Amino acid sequence: MKPTDISAPDYFHKVVDCQWACPAHTPVPEYIRLIAQGRYSDAYMINWQSNVFPGILGRTCDRPCEPACRRGRVEENPVAICRLKRVAADFKDDIRQRLPRPSARNGKRIALVGGGPASLAVARDLAPLGYHCTVFDADPKAGGMMRSQIPKFRLPDSVIDEETDYILNLGIEFKGGTRIDSMKKLLADKYDAIFVGSGAPRGRELDIPGRKEAAKNIHIGIDWLSSVSFGHIDKIGKRVIVLGGGNTAMDCCRTARRLGGEDVKVIVRSGFEEMKASPWEKEDAMHEDIPILNFMVPVAFVHDNGKLTGVTFQKVRAEYDAKGKRSLVPAGEPDQTIPCDDVLVAVGQENAFPWIERDCGIEFDKWNMPKVDPKTMGSTHPKVFFGGDAAFGPKNIIWAVAHGHDAALSIHKLVSGEDISERPLPEVHISSQKMGIHEWSYDNDISADMRFKVPHRDKVVALKDIRAEVELGYDVKLALGEAQRCLNCDVQTVFAPNLCIECDACVDICPMDCITFTENGEEGDLRQRLKAPSPHHDQALYVADGLKTGRVMVKDEDVCLHCGLCAERCPTGAWDMQKYLIDMVHAGSSCPTKSRSAA
Amino acid sequence: MTYIAKPKFHHPGLEKNALGFIHRDYEGKISTLCAGCGHDSITASIIEACFELSIEPHRVAKISGIGCSSKTPDYFLGNSHGFNSVHGRMPSVLTGANLANRDLIYLGVSGDGDSASIGFGQFAHSIRRGVNMAYIVENNGVYGLTKGQFSATADRGSKSKKGVVNTDNAIDLVAIALQLGATYVARSFSGDKSQLVPLIAGAIQHRGAAFIDVISPCIAFNNHAGSTKSFDYVREHNDAVNRLDVITGRDPITVDYAPGTVQIVEQHDGTKLALRKIDADYDPHDRLGAMTFLQKHAAKGQIVTGLLYVDPDAEDLHTHLNTVEAPLNRLDADALCPGSAALEKINASLR
Numbered sequence: 001m002k003p004t005d006i007s008a009p010d011y012f013h014k015v016v017d018c019q020w021a022c023p024a025h026t027p028v029p030e031y032i033r034l035i036a037q038g039r040y041s042d043a044y045m046i047n048w049q050s051n052v053f054p055g056i057l058g059r060t061c062d063r064p065c066e067p068a069c070r071r072g073r074v075e076e077n078p079v080a081i082c083r084l085k086r087v088a089a090d091f092k093d094d095i096r097q098r099l100p101r102p103s104a105r106n107g108k109r110i111a112l113v114g115g116g117p118a119s120l121a122v123a124r125d126l127a128p129l130g131y132h133c134t135v136f137d138a139d140p141k142a143g144g145m146m147r148s149q150i151p152k153f154r155l156p157d158s159v160i161d162e163e164t165d166y167i168l169n170l171g172i173e174f175k176g177g178t179r180i181d182s183m184k185k186l187l188a189d190k191y192d193a194i195f196v197g198s199g200a201p202r203g204r205e206l207d208i209p210g211r212k213e214a215a216k217n218i219h220i221g222i223d224w225l226s227s228v229s230f231g232h233i234d235k236i237g238k239r240v241i242v243l244g245g246g247n248t249a250m251d252c253c254r255t256a257r258r259l260g261g262e263d264v265k266v267i268v269r270s271g272f273e274e275m276k277a278s279p280w281e282k283e284d285a286m287h288e289d290i291p292i293l294n295f296m297v298p299v300a301f302v303h304d305n306g307k308l309t310g311v312t313f314q315k316v317r318a319e320y321d322a323k324g325k326r327s328l329v330p331a332g333e334p335d336q337t338i339p340c341d342d343v344l345v346a347v348g349q350e351n352a353f354p355w356i357e358r359d360c361g362i363e364f365d366k367w368n369m370p371k372v373d374p375k376t377m378g379s380t381h382p383k384v385f386f387g388g389d390a391a392f393g394p395k396n397i398i399w400a401v402a403h404g405h406d407a408a409l410s411i412h413k414l415v416s417g418e419d420i421s422e423r424p425l426p427e428v429h430i431s432s433q434k435m436g437i438h439e440w441s442y443d444n445d446i447s448a449d450m451r452f453k454v455p456h457r458d459k460v461v462a463l464k465d466i467r468a469e470v471e472l473g474y475d476v477k478l479a480l481g482e483a484q485r486c487l488n489c490d491v492q493t494v495f496a497p498n499l500c501i502e503c504d505a506c507v508d509i510c511p512m513d514c515i516t517f518t519e520n521g522e523e524g525d526l527r528q529r530l531k532a533p534s535p536h537h538d539q540a541l542y543v544a545d546g547l548k549t550g551r552v553m554v555k556d557e558d559v560c561l562h563c564g565l566c567a568e569r570c571p572t573g574a575w576d577m578q579k580y581l582i583d584m585v586h587a588g589s590s591c592p593t594k595s596r597s598a599a
Numbered sequence: 600m601t602y603i604a605k606p607k608f609h610h611p612g613l614e615k616n617a618l619g620f621i622h623r624d625y626e627g628k629i630s631t632l633c634a635g636c637g638h639d640s641i642t643a644s645i646i647e648a649c650f651e652l653s654i655e656p657h658r659v660a661k662i663s664g665i666g667c668s669s670k671t672p673d674y675f676l677g678n679s680h681g682f683n684s685v686h687g688r689m690p691s692v693l694t695g696a697n698l699a700n701r702d703l704i705y706l707g708v709s710g711d712g713d714s715a716s717i718g719f720g721q722f723a724h725s726i727r728r729g730v731n732m733a734y735i736v737e738n739n740g741v742y743g744l745t746k747g748q749f750s751a752t753a754d755r756g757s758k759s760k761k762g763v764v765n766t767d768n769a770i771d772l773v774a775i776a777l778q779l780g781a782t783y784v785a786r787s788f789s790g791d792k793s794q795l796v797p798l799i800a801g802a803i804q805h806r807g808a809a810f811i812d813v814i815s816p817c818i819a820f821n822n823h824a825g826s827t828k829s830f831d832y833v834r835e836h837n838d839a840v841n842r843l844d845v846i847t848g849r850d851p852i853t854v855d856y857a858p859g860t861v862q863i864v865e866q867h868d869g870t871k872l873a874l875r876k877i878d879a880d881y882d883p884h885d886r887l888g889a890m891t892f893l894q895k896h897a898a899k900g901q902i903v904t905g906l907l908y909v910d911p912d913a914e915d916l917h918t919h920l921n922t923v924e925a926p927l928n929r930l931d932a933d934a935l936c937p938g939s940a941a942l943e944k945i946n947a948s949l950r
Binding site for chain 2: 073074075438444445446448501502503504505507508509511512513514532533535548549559561563565568569570571572
């Protein structure tokens with residue numbers, strides 16, 4: 001193998017699995033260390049820079065970071081990264097003085113359609129640069145789906161208000177209650193750029209017999225949730241069936257439990273394991289006495305003269321073809337009718353752009369989605385950008401934020417007359433953490449604690465009040481314990497072959513058998529010859545040559561604990577623990593240096 | 600030394616031995632030696648050898664004297680018996696323990712000061728008697744604990760860290776062990792585990808006095824230019840006569856080496872030592888030849904490593920003394936103290 005180029009910004013970034021997995025590339029270990037030090041405001045600001053909504057995401061994020069967390073590869077559970085983010089938000093001081101000030105206007109006007117996370121992220125990046133940002137939303141308050149679709153018992157209004165206000169107070173013009181119904185008209189207003197962050201607002205229909213006749217008791221999940229959010233609906237029948245297996249279904253069933261549903265069931269077509277809902281959301285639902293029945297396909301709504309009485313299901317089982325593709329085939333059992341009073345349909349969401357005239361210069365694909373460049377977020381119209389669910393269909397908040405950053409950078413470059421397809425490289429800082437012979441500026445003693453549970457409100461109390469937040473968040477002590485579980489994967493093991501005397505001290509001390517000195521070879525061959533097996537080929541091998549014996553040092557990054565014992569035991573300082581920080585480029589970042597400096 | 604405990608986490612895919620243990624189950628406390636000490640690599644090699652042989656840790660007695668090397672038994676086999684004895688007295692304590700309980704595996708761990716200076720006589724007599732043990736000397740040529748004075752194994756002409764030349768002749772423990780009748784004699788290098796681990800495994804399996812001299816650079820006082828026990832010097836002057844593979848009962852013997860290059864040595868317990876010859880003319884069964892070979896190469900400044908001599912049919916001290924088979928702690932009071940009538944009988948026979 002060729003020696004690893006550790007100066008490439010991506011190399012060490014991938015070692016910080018959580019940060020690499022985060023669409024917004026939040027520097028997770030950095031803020032977790034700050035939480036451990038009690039520096040909650042600093043931890044909050046790091047989050048605010050990269051993911052814009054720490055308090056909201058700390059409660060609702062889809063947490064792509066956690067399955068990636070290295071801790072999950074060395075013991076049962078990853079670090080509760082998401083809930084630590086909430087700790088930063090819960091315990092911070094007043095941070096308003098640390099936010100950017102609205103700066104002198106630069107005379108450029110940007111229109112943002114939809115007041116959800118994507119548009120707000122764009123506005124957050126552009127407003128401090130002097131742009132006049134106008135956000136349009138059909139709802140009276142900003143927040144989009146975060147406000148309308150996520151139940152208050154998961155995300156209180158106060159958190160949404162606080163974090164949307166931080167952005168709106170940057171001098172953003174918010175036009176609530178204003179639905180944009182024509183792209184042509186908007187284009188005619190001569191904005192310098194337009195960003196569409198209007199979400200995926202349409203719930204998918206379930207067109208089976210009885211749907212029309214029993215319509216009074218059949219509700220589309222996201223519409224029903226937003227009606228509940230805005231107080232238009234405050235009760236539901238005693239027996240409720242929720243159809244669908246995503247997170248919206250989980251929100252629907254738990255909301256139904258709070259509005260009078262006593263016998264609430266979630267019924268899904270697929271198997272329990274393949275459900276789209278996050279595992280923890282399924283757990284929370286089941287904890288509230290909501291059974292999840294699987295492999296049942298709804299075939300008809302049963303009604304008595306228009307009064308819904310139940311739903312009939314066909315039982316199916318999964319069959320896999322040679323390619324592993326799944327199909328659901330009838331199980332051969334008789335259909336089952338489950339009685340109910342109300343049905344909530346949460347079988348997916350769709351985009352809808354009836355307001356974008358098809359001849360205004362924005363091309364659509366065969367699925368009726370705008371053609372969007374995933375790098376620049378630009379459409380085929382040079383001044384129109386898309387982001388969030390409006391760009392590529394339903395995803396989640398953190399993706400919307402990431403799209404927002406990318407679109408804001410594009411808009412800034414467009415308005416500055418630059419080529420938007422040329423994306424500046426991130427700036428990378430790497431610095432030794434050595435303070436003394438065995439002293440590091442990070443805590444390298446690995447905690448053996450298992451994941452701490454987030455305390456929940458008592459179920460009886462929680463189910464009585466739809467606005468009572470179920471999760472209470474970590475207290476300071478639990479937060480410290482959980483923060484200590486972080487393996488500091490951003491503190492990198494950096495090897496200097498010219499200093500190595502090949503004494504094997506690092507090999508002998510490494511608790512995870514990560515390090516091997518051996519003859520060089522092709523990657524497949526090298527992986528066979530490591531001191532411990534290397535089952536995860538997506539995890540890099542760090543290869544260094546230039547040793548006196550002609551061998552190479554090979555470190556499998558996979559399960560390295562970043563405990564620094566290799567560096568502590570190295571007699572010549574050939575190993576060093578160096579903190580790697582990457583600044584993702586945002587609109588107006590002062591840096592965009594082109595150099596790939598990592599020294 | 601390191602202040603944090605070595606994390607308990609281990610690689611999730613580690614191999615298990617016949618007992619279901621992973622190699623980390625054979626560790627002891629974290630080393631307090633200087634970072635980079637060769638002794639830590641020997642520790643790791645002992646751990647690896649015991650793991651590979653699927654030894655039950657409670658069946659091992661590790662005995663040492665005084666010195667950096669004699670601290671190391673604390674760093675391996677944390678669940679074994681141990682005795683840290685007086686300076687240079689490890690061989691006597693080991694001999695005594697062995698006589699009392701022949702069922703344990705005896706690991707004698709010593710250094711060049713402990714064995715070639717203060718304990719030279721003790722070393723000689725334990726070898727001479729053929730005590731069943733694996734006697735490992737962690738040989739760095741200096742007194743590390745007292746700031747690096749030459750030890751008795753330092754080569755004549757080698758230089759100290761300050762540049763002083765050693766004018767005394769060196770004791771070659773391997774040569775002495777051969778002369779005194781050790782039945783398994785090897786030399787290796789802490790920086791070459793692939794050679795060292797099987798040599799330790801073979802020594803543990805050997806019945807009789809097994810002696811291994813392991814050159815182990817002292818990172819603090821004896822790893823400079825002018826030293827003959829530095830990483831660089833040993834790597835440059837290492838002349839390996841063979842590489843060893845220890846084949847235990849549970850692994851089928853599949854010898855896939857080129858014909859003529861491998862010599863299989865079967866030991867008393869059925870384990871087989873597969874010697875991959877590097878020096879085609881070297882015969883590990885020839886004690887006299889080994890001594891000559893060793894001296895010739897030493898004169899040329901070469902360090903001969905590998906399994907230098909083995910007598911697979913060796914006997915040990917218990918056989919010579921015709922002692923009782925059972926360990927003393929398993930004999931009852933009647934057997935241990937047969938009474939005055941029996942004593943009278945013995946006395947009468949001597950009159």
